[in-house]
Amino acid sequence: MGTPNREMTTLGVVTTTFDQVGTGSHDSEDLRGRVLDAARRARTAATTFGPLPQSRKDELLLTMADRLVAASPTLLAANAEDVELGTQAGLPAGIIDRLVLTDQRVRDIAEGLRTVAALPDPVGEVLRGRTLPNGLELRQVRVPLGVVGMVYEGRPNVTVDASGLALKSGNVVLLRGSSSAENSNRALVAVLRDVLEELDLPADAVQLLPCHDRATVRHLITARGLVDVVIPRGGAGLISAVVEQATVPTLETGVGNCHVYVDAAADVDQAIPIVLNSKARRPSVCNAAETLLVHQGIADRFLPAVAVALRQAGVTLHADESTRALVPDAVAATDEDWDTEYLSLDLAVRVVGSLDEAVRHVARHGTGHTEAIVTDDVRAARDFVTRVDAAAVVVNASTAFTDGGEYGMGAEIGISTQKLHARGPMGLPELTSTKWVVWGDGHTRPAS
Amino acid sequence: MGTPNREMTTLGVVTTTFDQVGTGSHDSEDLRGRVLDAARRARTAATTFGPLPQSRKDELLLTMADRLVAASPTLLAANAEDVELGTQAGLPAGIIDRLVLTDQRVRDIAEGLRTVAALPDPVGEVLRGRTLPNGLELRQVRVPLGVVGMVYEGRPNVTVDASGLALKSGNVVLLRGSSSAENSNRALVAVLRDVLEELDLPADAVQLLPCHDRATVRHLITARGLVDVVIPRGGAGLISAVVEQATVPTLETGVGNCHVYVDAAADVDQAIPIVLNSKARRPSVCNAAETLLVHQGIADRFLPAVAVALRQAGVTLHADESTRALVPDAVAATDEDWDTEYLSLDLAVRVVGSLDEAVRHVARHGTGHTEAIVTDDVRAARDFVTRVDAAAVVVNASTAFTDGGEYGMGAEIGISTQKLHARGPMGLPELTSTKWVVWGDGHTRPAS
Numbered sequence: 001m002g003t004p005n006r007e008m009t010t011l012g013v014v015t016t017t018f019d020q021v022g023t024g025s026h027d028s029e030d031l032r033g034r035v036l037d038a039a040r041r042a043r044t045a046a047t048t049f050g051p052l053p054q055s056r057k058d059e060l061l062l063t064m065a066d067r068l069v070a071a072s073p074t075l076l077a078a079n080a081e082d083v084e085l086g087t088q089a090g091l092p093a094g095i096i097d098r099l100v101l102t103d104q105r106v107r108d109i110a111e112g113l114r115t116v117a118a119l120p121d122p123v124g125e126v127l128r129g130r131t132l133p134n135g136l137e138l139r140q141v142r143v144p145l146g147v148v149g150m151v152y153e154g155r156p157n158v159t160v161d162a163s164g165l166a167l168k169s170g171n172v173v174l175l176r177g178s179s180s181a182e183n184s185n186r187a188l189v190a191v192l193r194d195v196l197e198e199l200d201l202p203a204d205a206v207q208l209l210p211c212h213d214r215a216t217v218r219h220l221i222t223a224r225g226l227v228d229v230v231i232p233r234g235g236a237g238l239i240s241a242v243v244e245q246a247t248v249p250t251l252e253t254g255v256g257n258c259h260v261y262v263d264a265a266a267d268v269d270q271a272i273p274i275v276l277n278s279k280a281r282r283p284s285v286c287n288a289a290e291t292l293l294v295h296q297g298i299a300d301r302f303l304p305a306v307a308v309a310l311r312q313a314g315v316t317l318h319a320d321e322s323t324r325a326l327v328p329d330a331v332a333a334t335d336e337d338w339d340t341e342y343l344s345l346d347l348a349v350r351v352v353g354s355l356d357e358a359v360r361h362v363a364r365h366g367t368g369h370t371e372a373i374v375t376d377d378v379r380a381a382r383d384f385v386t387r388v389d390a391a392a393v394v395v396n397a398s399t400a401f402t403d404g405g406e407y408g409m410g411a412e413i414g415i416s417t418q419k420l421h422a423r424g425p426m427g428l429p430e431l432t433s434t435k436w437v438v439w440g441d442g443h444t445r446p447a448s
Numbered sequence: 449m450g451t452p453n454r455e456m457t458t459l460g461v462v463t464t465t466f467d468q469v470g471t472g473s474h475d476s477e478d479l480r481g482r483v484l485d486a487a488r489r490a491r492t493a494a495t496t497f498g499p500l501p502q503s504r505k506d507e508l509l510l511t512m513a514d515r516l517v518a519a520s521p522t523l524l525a526a527n528a529e530d531v532e533l534g535t536q537a538g539l540p541a542g543i544i545d546r547l548v549l550t551d552q553r554v555r556d557i558a559e560g561l562r563t564v565a566a567l568p569d570p571v572g573e574v575l576r577g578r579t580l581p582n583g584l585e586l587r588q589v590r591v592p593l594g595v596v597g598m599v600y601e602g603r604p605n606v607t608v609d610a611s612g613l614a615l616k617s618g619n620v621v622l623l624r625g626s627s628s629a630e631n632s633n634r635a636l637v638a639v640l641r642d643v644l645e646e647l648d649l650p651a652d653a654v655q656l657l658p659c660h661d662r663a664t665v666r667h668l669i670t671a672r673g674l675v676d677v678v679i680p681r682g683g684a685g686l687i688s689a690v691v692e693q694a695t696v697p698t699l700e701t702g703v704g705n706c707h708v709y710v711d712a713a714a715d716v717d718q719a720i721p722i723v724l725n726s727k728a729r730r731p732s733v734c735n736a737a738e739t740l741l742v743h744q745g746i747a748d749r750f751l752p753a754v755a756v757a758l759r760q761a762g763v764t765l766h767a768d769e770s771t772r773a774l775v776p777d778a779v780a781a782t783d784e785d786w787d788t789e790y791l792s793l794d795l796a797v798r799v800v801g802s803l804d805e806a807v808r809h810v811a812r813h814g815t816g817h818t819e820a821i822v823t824d825d826v827r828a829a830r831d832f833v834t835r836v837d838a839a840a841v842v843v844n845a846s847t848a849f850t851d852g853g854e855y856g857m858g859a860e861i862g863i864s865t866q867k868l869h870a871r872g873p874m875g876l877p878e879l880t881s882t883k884w885v886v887w888g889d890g891h892t893r894p895a896s
Contacts, residue, residue, distance in 0.1 A: 047811075051834045130856065136845060138855060145867055146837070224692075228867055244672075244695045249868045270890035277892035363495075385885055386499045389594070397584060397888025406893065407586060407884075408578065419593055419676055419881035420697045421869040433867035436855075437833055440845025442718035444725035445854065 028215050035219035038174060038207050039226035042147045045172045045202035050144050054121035056199075057168050061117040064195045065110035068160065071191045072106045078187035079156065086180050094284075098154045099181055109160045112411065116164045119410045122429040123170040137439040142432040144170030146228040149220045151176045151242055153234035156184040162231075163192055163206050165413045169431040172205040174227065176220060179211040221246035228433075233414050236341065251422060251430075253414030256286035256369035257341045258399045261358040261384065262306075263375035264297035270396060271374040272306050277398040278372065280313040284343050286415060287370050287402040291338060291348040293358045296322070299351045303327055315345045322351035338365045355380055359387045366390060368417045370402040391417055391424040476663050483667035486622060486655050487674035490595045493620045493650035498592050502569035504647075505616050509565040512643045513558035516608065519639045520554045526635035527604065534628050542732075546602045547629055557608045560859065564612045567858045570877040571618040585887040590880040592618030594676035597668050599624045599690055601682035604632040610679075611640055611654050613861045617879040620653040622675065624668060627659040669694035676881075681862050684789065699870060699878075701862030704734035704817035705789045706847045709806040709832065710754075711823035712745035718844060719822040720754050725846040726820065728761040732791050734863060735818050735850040739786060739796040741806045744770070747799045751775055763793045770799035786813045803828055807835045814838060816865045818850040839865055839872040 079101040129139040166173040193203040232242035278289035319330035337348040372394040373384040404412025409427030422430040527549040577587040614621040641651040680690035726737035767778035785796040820842040821832040852860025857875035870878040
């Protein structure tokens with residue numbers, strides 16, 4: 001176990017660094033105290049942010065964007081330290097790639113803040129309203145959630161993206177990023193906090209939590225009454241650990257075991273590009289297809305043709321027996337393949353006897369993210385749309401469209417695969433709650 | 449420990465009865481299996497209920513209403529057994545009172561189902577929709593949550609109310625009522641299941657879980673993937689136990705430590721009836737006021753007068769020193785009083801120096817249910833409304849209005865005090881999720 005070196009950082013959060021990354025929780029009570037203390041300061045900051053008018057929030061985000069670009073040399077220097085440490089520690093090239101900041105990436109991050117600044121303010125929107133027969137005036141109004149906790153891996157851009165979305169929706173944010181991005185995240189958060197102070201706003205609206213101890217996450221997700229919601233972003237393991245251990249409400253994001261079902265009545269000329277785009281456009285994102293289901297009535301016409309296209313794109317097929325009879329070079333699928341979110345150029349393939357069998361396969365193995373059917377039969381399309389239970393159900397289009405930007409939300413904090421509160425891409429409105437505001441003039445309720 | 453007698457009931461759920469009520473969990477693995485099995489059958493039933501058109505659901509609820517009235521003699525006989533057992537076991541009169549069914553109460557329960565049948569179907573409602581620049585047609589549609597678990601105490605009417613609301617919103621329901629109402633609940637559920645079968649619908653859409661073992665609740669609230677949401681209804685202890693131990697998403701209902709703040713600029717003639725109505729109309733419900741906060745600038749005019757009115761209504765005051773200087777017969781408040789949901793004719797009273805102090809008291813002690821201000825000062829009213837974070841914030845009216853029926857929702861399954869998904873009275877729409885439905889014509893997403 002390494003020796004902890006406590007230090008009060010410029011971020012105002014006492015952090016503990018260890019000589020070795022990932023050492024245990026010997027100091028857990030103290031760590032808990034620091035997390036709860038950060039949460040309490042966030043709560044206080046939230047009382048300032050909740051009522052903040054849109055003009056002030058937009059000014060804040062635009063200033064942050066400018067200052068991040070201006071601080072690019074500092075940010076890149078801090079990031080270089082992370083990249084150096086990660087390389088020394090032997091992190092895979094893919095992870096290093098997501099970690100790296102460049103001048104262009106910093107400009108992109110700043111541009112993201114400007115995009116969010118240009119979006120309408122969700123806070124104060126009146127969702128419903130009426131005057132009751134007794135004269136009471138009733139309005140349901142959007143209000144911020146309050147203190148939003150983010151638990152995420154890898155990419156430092158999440159630090160700024162999440163802060164921008166949270167602040168614009170009147171929330172404050174507690175960030176728990178990856179230890180591999182610690183220097184980058186600190187540098188980014190330092191810029192954001194400087195801007196808050198510059199604009200006479202509480203710097204504690206954006207706080208970075210210690211990232212070297214997993215116990216930080218546990219303390220954050222059990223801070224009931226202090227933290228209003230925790231949003232985990234990352235792999236399936238991180239998300240399910242957070243959701244199962246949390247006593248604070250959570251918003252699940254992003255595990256996508258997505259299917260494309262090619263119906264007997266599919267147009268093969270549409271089906272091939274849809275499958276190709278769903279799988280290979282960006283295999284590492286959650287809306288990528290992981291399993292192809294093909295109706296037996298079209299299998300011999302469709303499978304050999306799509307296999308050629310997929311092979312050219314570098315995709316490995318993991319196929320059932322019926323598929324392998326038509327595509328002999330496919331790898332034999334195991335039971336595990338149907339439940340695997342590859343996030344790579346791999347695709348499970350199965351022939352089904354009917355639409356009903358496809359729906360049941362999706363119900364059993366899907367994660368409720370995005371499910372697509374390709375068909376020219378309107379009854380099959382309606383049936384699939386009605387019976388499949390997922391955040392997005394798609395007819396004759398690629399699964400890759402499930403995305404806040406594509407849906408016209410301007411920006412997203414993640415894609416929810418849960419059923420409560422928000423389902424599908426989550427933008428600014430999904431970071432709010434509501435409040436009933438009731439105006440009377442001495443009204444009392446009669447006995448019933 | 450009693451000897452378990454297994455029996456297959458007419459409800460299709462294997463229940464275990466014990467010679468002694470409330471004995472332990474020696475059979476816990478078996479119990480878990482039975483709860484999960486019930487949940488699996490509910491999931492299957494849910495696939496039928498999700499797509500059911502409104503006409504079929506309304507026919508179901510109206511038939512259930514008729515059959516319940518017709519079965520009144522059987523229901524009252526079963527209920528008499530519960531009342532007899534409860535009386536022998538020495539249950540308090542208040543609990544016995546809530547347990548008792550009469551012909552009139554059965555007619556009221558049936559009428560509740562007819563009210564729900566008359567409400568619009570939330571399922572299929574299009575919340576948002578647009579055609580994207582690329583021609584993709586996008587709609588966000590309300591869909592059922594799926595399998596709803598209800599955990600509740602005492603009153604047998606909840607068995608039918610919750611079933612009616614769940615079924616109308618396309619869901620199926622797993623009911624876990626109080627053991628003290630076991631015979632009543634079984635008789636009610638038997639009627640509902642008979643009607644389901646009569647109309648060729650799956651009886652497993654309404655299932656009663658074993659009620660004699662607390663482990664049932666634990667198995668229900670951890671059945672992730674089988675149960676979509678659990679709604680606890682009852683005391684604060686039940687609710688927080690469910691919410692903290694659940695891995696299934698929960699909808700918290702009903703703990704209300706509600707405040708009335710009488711501002712310096714209050715109209716005393718309005719303030720007295722508002723306080724009286726908020727406290728004494730029905731002290732046992734969650735929207736009743738538990739604490740009165742009075743601005744020091746109006747205390748000497750207001751407190752002696754309101755104390756007279758409250759005393760006449762039988763209310764005991766638990767007051768701070770400043771209040772007792774003006775109302776000498778008030779009981780001295782302890783720190784606990786500020787956090788107590790009395791649900792009785794008791795009221796905590798405190799004099800505050802400012803609106804700010806009132807807001808901070810509410811933030812510290814409130815449960816986010818309903819908070820009221822009485823004032824003629826428009827700036828004070830706006831300030832209170834903006835700064836107080838609760839499901840309902842009320843100006844110049846009684847806290848007693850926070851109710852689904854009063855808000856025009858027709859019926860409610862409870863009042864949510866959480867911030868995610870639903871806040872305030874929950875009617876049919878709050879028992880739904882959403883689904884994005886995307887129609888294309890061979891659309892693929894360009895590389896970005």
